[in-house]
Amino acid sequence: MARRVTQRRKIGMTVLAWAVGLLIFFPILWTFLTSFKSELTAISIPPQFLFFDWTTENYATIYEQSNYFHYMMNSIYLSLGSTALGLLFAIPAAWAMAFSPTPRTKDILLWMLSTKMLPAVGVLIPIYLLFVNFGLLDSRLGLIVVLFLINLPIIVWMLYTYFKEIPGEILEAGRMDGATLRQEITQILAPMAVPGIASTVLLNIILAWNEAFWTLNLTTSNAAPLTAFIASFSSPQGNFYAKLSAASMLAIAPILILGWFSQKQLVRGLTFGAVK
Numbered sequence: 001m002a003r004r005v006t007q008r009r010k011i012g013m014t015v016l017a018w019a020v021g022l023l024i025f026f027p028i029l030w031t032f033l034t035s036f037k038s039e040l041t042a043i044s045i046p047p048q049f050l051f052f053d054w055t056t057e058n059y060a061t062i063y064e065q066s067n068y069f070h071y072m073m074n075s076i077y078l079s080l081g082s083t084a085l086g087l088l089f090a091i092p093a094a095w096a097m098a099f100s101p102t103p104r105t106k107d108i109l110l111w112m113l114s115t116k117m118l119p120a121v122g123v124l125i126p127i128y129l130l131f132v133n134f135g136l137l138d139s140r141l142g143l144i145v146v147l148f149l150i151n152l153p154i155i156v157w158m159l160y161t162y163f164k165e166i167p168g169e170i171l172e173a174g175r176m177d178g179a180t181l182r183q184e185i186t187q188i189l190a191p192m193a194v195p196g197i198a199s200t201v202l203l204n205i206i207l208a209w210n211e212a213f214w215t216l217n218l219t220t221s222n223a224a225p226l227t228a229f230i231a232s233f234s235s236p237q238g239n240f241y242a243k244l245s246a247a248s249m250l251a252i253a254p255i256l257i258l259g260w261f262s263q264k265q266l267v268r269g270l271t272f273g274a275v276k
């Protein structure tokens with residue numbers, strides 16, 4: 001009897017997991033289908049799901065009217081640049097908090113995380129003025145710094161969590177063997193925390209890639225990433241849903257492919273240290 005109940009529970013959880021997965025995936029599927037519709041079909045009521053005249057006209061129009069690869073390269077530069085800068089600062093900070101904690105360490109971590117609760121629009125004007133004064137408006141460097149700063153608390157928190165799972169005795173043994181501080185971090189700590197660092201890198205790339213508020217307000221054309229590329233297909237004349245959907249698919253395709261091929265590493269990193 002107990003075995004039958006357990007089996008039913010497993011089946012129920014599997015069905016629930018599939019239902020939630022399909023619910024989350026449906027907007028992406030609908031966007032994909034809409035990108036192959038004409039504008040009239042895209043706004044038709046009732047909506048047409050699979051049985052419509054498929055067309056690649058939207059993708060052709062986007063290719064002719066916009067420089068997609070310019071926006072994509074900007075997204076790559078911003079994501080990788082802010083991630084590299086974040087690791088440069090976050091790894092030493094997380095190391096210090098994990099292996100040399102003070103009575104205020106947890107307070108500092110909570111304070112860092114609380115900055116993520118600040119509405120971005122609340123600091124838009126001062127940051128915009130700083131960008132104007134320092135000549136950083138519509139520049140890759142300026143956006144890299146902003147993306148680095150807004151994601152730094154999450155990077156520090158994640159790395160701190162992973163580093164806490166590494167026995168401090170290993171680092172002490174390295175010090176006894178004459179390892180310097182740099183060698184301790186780069187040759188002992190970092191190799192042991194590769195899964196955690198990898199998942200942190202992947203998450204930060206995704207967050208930077210998807211950031212829209214700052215990229216839309218601090219760029220116009222030169223440093224505009226794919227989020228601005230999508231917004232360019234919304235005009236005062238109205239929203240062209242088919243073309244917006246095609247632009248959205250082109251914008252999310254690279255990060256979806258990255259997530260698909262690195263999902264094992266991401267899951268391994270997110271569960272790093274869960275079972276000792």
